[in-house]
Amino acid sequence: MSNQIQGETHPGVEAAPAQTRGFRLNHSMLRVKDPEVSLRFYSRVFGMSVLRRLDFEELNFSLYFLTCLDEGSTVPSETDERTNWTFSQVGLLELTHNWGTEEQEGRIYHDGNAEPQGFGHICFSVPDLQAAVTWFDANEVEFIKRPEQGKLKDVVFVKDPDGYWIEVVQPDLMSRVGK
Structure with missing residues (x-):
């Protein structure tokens, strides 16, 4: 059984004030x-x-x-x-x-990843990343990054109809990233 933590500590992190309980x-x-x-x-x-x-x-x-x-x-x-x-x-x-x-031409919202950068993406976790990739291909989803591409393996990025980035991860593969 693993020990439970109340979050990681880093410079700038403060203990949650009692007034924020329930947020x-x-x-x-x-x-x-x-x-x-x-x-x-x-x-x-x-x-x-x-x-x-x-x-x-x-x-x-x-x-x-x-x-x-x-x-x-x-x-x-x-x-x-x-x-x-x-x-x-x-x-x-x-x-x-x-x-x-809906009457305007083209994509009209900034995706946050073009300059100037700001918002980056939302993220979905899936039980089987390869099955999700197959599903995205079958549904003609636009890929930014497939799991085998780039330095960050086993992470997918796709776009929604407005060009927003969606990260897709398989939780049990994430222990290998960002050490």
């Missing part, structure tokens, strides 16, 4: 040009489900909250309860659609 990362947001295209990609290629859609008519945008549900997961069917439940989850992906962007 959790709920979601990360990506702007998408065309929700139909992005929802098809994330649901088909990555098996994500939409937990909740929120429309803001006065501000001309919609939010879609997605996750990969575990088999047997139960999502509340009543709208208010499902909204509250959605905002209590961990690690969701929020896709934000600013109405009208």
